[in-house]
Amino acid sequence: MERVDCLTMRGLIVEFLLLLTALTSQSLAQALPSIPEPAKDPFVGKWKANADKSRALYKANAHTSQPLYNDAPGSDGLQTLSRDGDYLISSYRMFDGDHRDRMRCDGVLHPVEPPRQMSCTYLATNRIEGVTVVPNSNLLTFYWTREVSPDGQEMTFWLYLDKARKKMESVWVRDRVK
Secondary structure (H helix, E strand, C coil), X not given: CHHHHHHHHHHHHHHXXXXXXXXXXXXXXXXXXXXXXXXXXXXXXXXXXXXXXXXXXXXXXXXXXXXXCXXXXXXXXXXXXXXXXXXXXXXXXXXXXXXXXXXXXXXXXXXXXXXXXXXXXXXXXXEEEEEEEECCCCCEEEEEEEEECCCCCEEEEEEECCCXXXXXXXXXXXXXXX
């Protein structure tokens, strides 16, 4: 009789663990927003810098002594965001030339050019949080949040110096180009 009780108990434990696994994976899938389809991604489009709404705690980037991209020589203040499958592509011009960041928003650090690593995650369809690591600059790490307004006409980019997102370096605002 004792052997049957032990087998029954094992069976119940296995059933419980399977149920717990199923419930946990379902709740995790519901908790994490999926990447929107490219045609429905509010970030996709052409964006123009709005210098009147943008501000920096430092006129020049405190770490590189280079101007913010709104003021950068040779910058037209435009940024184009597009999608290539699960990748969000950011194309823009800076003081050192044209850039094209290919970000996969899956929460994992991926290499991007120039030598940097970026990670991003969609928190909502219109909000992304990310991290940029610059390995050739004493391992500088920047934390950022990018959000498109509910009407889809304004994108705000907050840049922080700390993981808790309390020490803000700058806020960049861009208006959608029609």
